[in-house]
Amino acid sequence: MFEAPQTQGPEIATPVETAELTQAPVSTETPQPTAVPATPEATTEPTPDLTPGASLGFDPLSEEALRYSMLDVVDVDSAAETSGVDVSTDADDLPAFAEQGGLRRAAQTISVGADYTVYDFRYQFPTAEAAAAFLEAEADNLGETDFGGVESVPPLQMGDETRYYTSHLDILGVVQDSYNYLIRVENVVAKVWVGGDPEFITADDADHIATTAWGRITIVFDPSEIEGSPL
Secondary structure, rough: EEEEOOOOOOOOOEEOOOOOEEOOOOHOOOOOEEEEOOOOOOOOOOOOOOOOOOOOOOOOOOOHHHHOOOOOOOHHHOOOOOOOOOOOOOEEEEEHHHHOOOOOEEEEEEEEEOOOOEEEEEEEOOOOOHHHHHHHHHHHOOOHHHHEEEOOOOOOOOEEEEEEEEEEEEOOEEEEEEEEEEEEEEEEEEEEEEEEEOOOHHHHHHHHHHHHHHHHHHHHHHHHHEEOOOO
């Protein structure tokens, strides 16, 4: 049973004098890595931090539900800023989205200065089966394996399916670690990419952000898992 997020609300750049490293929110713009962090060991599934009395009864096929499942800046850092949530009905870089009848894609970039960035994505489908087929077909693209992402054992098992990719970049003295969670809850697939200067963002920090995202998605798309839910 889950208890539910403390807040309500719905792919990093570290500048230096000679170079600027930016993680694009889609796989085609991710820089090449030189190494990969150690793979963590899996643990048992935790309980997401869900707010009691969270709003239930969303239509899981609605845009409202999709927006509600997105991270809020306070879920990341008190100094974080968001690009705003963009919702569209296509994802041209991911062919299986259309093949599986994808309804909507939502995306936002949350930045904490030049320290680290979160790329927060949702892909909404008409059924859980369609969402699962999309994740199976596009996992390597979402995980950015062509650009250095390495699939690892998830440190946390979340939702119906969890896949986890890590990367380590060191370019012209600019160092970046990233942690990329792909999480499916019923008919929605989330990509939560967290990365930046390892002095400011760690695997544990990324785990916390991803777990918070999972909690928000669960409130909307799988409320029967929330303690006290009538569903």
